Amino acid sequence: MTGDSGTALAYLLVAVCFIVALKGLSSPRTARVGNAVGAAGAVLAVVVILLVERPDRLLAVLAAMVVGGAVGAVAARRVVMTAMPQMVAVFNGVGGAAGATIAALEMVEGTPDTGRLAVAAFTVLIGAVAFSGSMVAFARLQELMSGRPLIYPGARWVFGLALAATVAAGVWLPWGGPTWLVGALVGLSLGLGVLFVLPVGGADVPIVISLLNAFSGITVAASGYVLENTLLIVAGTLVGASGTLLTRLMAKAMGRPVTNILFGAFAGGSTLGGGAETDRPVRSASAEDVAILLGYARKVIMAPGYGLAVAQAQHALRDLAGELERRGIEVSYAIHPVAGRMPGHMNVLLAEADVPYDKLKEMDSVNPEFKTADVALVVGANDVVNPAARSAPGSPIYGMPILAADEAKSIVFLKRSLRPGFAGIENELLHDPKTTLLFGDAKDSLGKLVTSVKSL
Amino acid sequence: MDGVALLTVFVLAAFVGYEVISKVSSTLHTPLMSGSNAISGIVLVGTVIIASVAESAVAVTLALVAVALASVNLVGGFLVTDRMLQMFRRRS
Numbered sequence: 001m002t003g004d005s006g007t008a009l010a011y012l013l014v015a016v017c018f019i020v021a022l023k024g025l026s027s028p029r030t031a032r033v034g035n036a037v038g039a040a041g042a043v044l045a046v047v048v049i050l051l052v053e054r055p056d057r058l059l060a061v062l063a064a065m066v067v068g069g070a071v072g073a074v075a076a077r078r079v080v081m082t083a084m085p086q087m088v089a090v091f092n093g094v095g096g097a098a099g100a101t102i103a104a105l106e107m108v109e110g111t112p113d114t115g116r117l118a119v120a121a122f123t124v125l126i127g128a129v130a131f132s133g134s135m136v137a138f139a140r141l142q143e144l145m146s147g148r149p150l151i152y153p154g155a156r157w158v159f160g161l162a163l164a165a166t167v168a169a170g171v172w173l174p175w176g177g178p179t180w181l182v183g184a185l186v187g188l189s190l191g192l193g194v195l196f197v198l199p200v201g202g203a204d205v206p207i208v209i210s211l212l213n214a215f216s217g218i219t220v221a222a223s224g225y226v227l228e229n230t231l232l233i234v235a236g237t238l239v240g241a242s243g244t245l246l247t248r249l250m251a252k253a254m255g256r257p258v259t260n261i262l263f264g265a266f267a268g269g270s271t272l273g274g275g276a277e278t279d280r281p282v283r284s285a286s287a288e289d290v291a292i293l294l295g296y297a298r299k300v301i302m303a304p305g306y307g308l309a310v311a312q313a314q315h316a317l318r319d320l321a322g323e324l325e326r327r328g329i330e331v332s333y334a335i336h337p338v339a340g341r342m343p344g345h346m347n348v349l350l351a352e353a354d355v356p357y358d359k360l361k362e363m364d365s366v367n368p369e370f371k372t373a374d375v376a377l378v379v380g381a382n383d384v385v386n387p388a389a390r391s392a393p394g395s396p397i398y399g400m401p402i403l404a405a406d407e408a409k410s411i412v413f414l415k416r417s418l419r420p421g422f423a424g425i426e427n428e429l430l431h432d433p434k435t436t437l438l439f440g441d442a443k444d445s446l447g448k449l450v451t452s453v454k455s456l
Numbered sequence: 457m458d459g460v461a462l463l464t465v466f467v468l469a470a471f472v473g474y475e476v477i478s479k480v481s482s483t484l485h486t487p488l489m490s491g492s493n494a495i496s497g498i499v500l501v502g503t504v505i506i507a508s509v510a511e512s513a514v515a516v517t518l519a520l521v522a523v524a525l526a527s528v529n530l531v532g533g534f535l536v537t538d539r540m541l542q543m544f545r546r547r548s
Contacts, residue, residue, distance in 0.1 A: 025480045028544040039534040049501045068524035072532025094525040095496045101522035102502045220499045234469040235498045241473030242492040344485025356547040
């Protein structure tokens with residue numbers, strides 16, 4: 001079915017293009033060219049398949065491609081950068097659905113042997129889970145449904161039973177199961193994906209997206225096995241590896257095992273806290289006071305969190321950094337891996353605000369620098385600078401690697417209120433004698449700081 | 457192609473993938489996710505194959521829907537990745 005050796009060679013070339021695309025991402029300098037090479041490879045693959053397969057349904061296939069491509073292009077052009085996690089979730093989902101459809105149709109109409117049937121059943125399962133799971137994640141992130149973990153009585157049992165039924169259907173199929181079982185497998189797998197993502201809440205959704213990314217890759221690789229198509233196997237495996245690595249990195253950045261994040265809610269151990277305000281004393285200051293602190297510093301490190309993006313204050317932060325640099329102050333940005341809503345999200349949000357990428361420093365390289373910084377400016381972040389992660393073994397965030405903002409000579413928090421962050425834990429750093437709070441909307445506060453620094 | 461040959465391709469690709477991706481700059485993890493996602497859109501090739509061999513009307517319809525979905529993934533994925541990557545600039 002792979003056709004002649006010409007097709008096989010073309011596929012090899014396309015696979016190399018994809019590897020070059022991923023290799024390009026090792027530096028922002030080469031990334032864009034790499035992506036273009038990957039896209040060129042994809043175009044080549046599509047041209048080859050249209051020529052080789054000579055589908056008698058060429059027109060219908062082309063029409064479907066045009067419709068899908070147009071939808072994808074418009075979505076890619078319109079999406080705002082804060083909504084990137086939802087976008088990736090949807091793309092994951094449709095990719096998984098396509099792979100599952102291939103396998104389901106091959107099971108119903110093709111004549112695969114037992115081994116291939118088994119892989120096809122697996123493809124349907126994982127592809128359908130990727131699809132329905134991604135749709136739930138999308139609804140969560142788009143705030144079409146609550147971000148809180150959805151726990152109902154007996155959730156553990158419902159999920160366990162659904163999993164058992166799905167696996168049973170998947171195992172029965174290759175061993176002479178009736179054709180209607182394919183439909184049952186699709187339905188069960190779709191349900192399983194929903195049940196899988198529902199109990200995962202708020203801050204943990206990015207991990208689920210990374211994992212569903214891996215699932216969609218594995219779906220493609222498995223459907224490649226079903227069709228005996230090496231290109232699909234290579235491409236899908238690359239994506240599977242990428243999703244798996246990112247999932248592990250994110251879990252590490254949160255200081256929790258992946259299983260705890262995914263199934264923690266089943267055990268009743270959700271990390272989403274209540275979020276009551278504290279009444280302990282803090283030191284707050286006016287924008288003018290903070291401006292003096294910043295304007296006469298030598299070195300300032302910005303620690304942005306997702307609150308910055310919620311307030312749409314990325315450009316205001318960049319303006320403040322620019323103003324400080326004009327005064328000869330060294331400014332850099334400390335990026336925690338979970339600062340955004342997906343791996344690396346904060347970098348994209350700041351890059352969009354024209355922050356040069358060589359100023360974006362990852363946690364491990366920036367942490368030793370806090371000691372020599374005069375001011376750590378924390379904007380819209382809380383848990384990622386909470387020393388409780390280092391010192392309070394009972395805390396839900398204990399073990400999470402954090403930005404060492406507490407080591408700076410002084411710390412400034414731009415905060416709306418004293419409400420704790422996502423994890424719902426009090427932040428000792430807010431009450432530190434070195435800490436100053438500037439209350440207000442991040443965008444307003446940064447605007448005031450820019451004006452005040454200018455007039456120093 | 458026999459199962460073992462396909463398995464060989466899979467295992468080698470897994471190693472290459474792991475090596476290449478562990479070298480990706482953490483600054484670019486979001487474009488990595490959308491870019492790798494675009495690569496998985498190549499499942500479009502598989503949907504075209506299945507659309508050309510499908511027999512019943514239902515199967516043809518489903519296969520064409522899959523073609524459209526995979527096209528969303530492939531085209532949207534590469535375009536959105538490019539849009540993000542062009543924002544990453546050096547100090548001017």
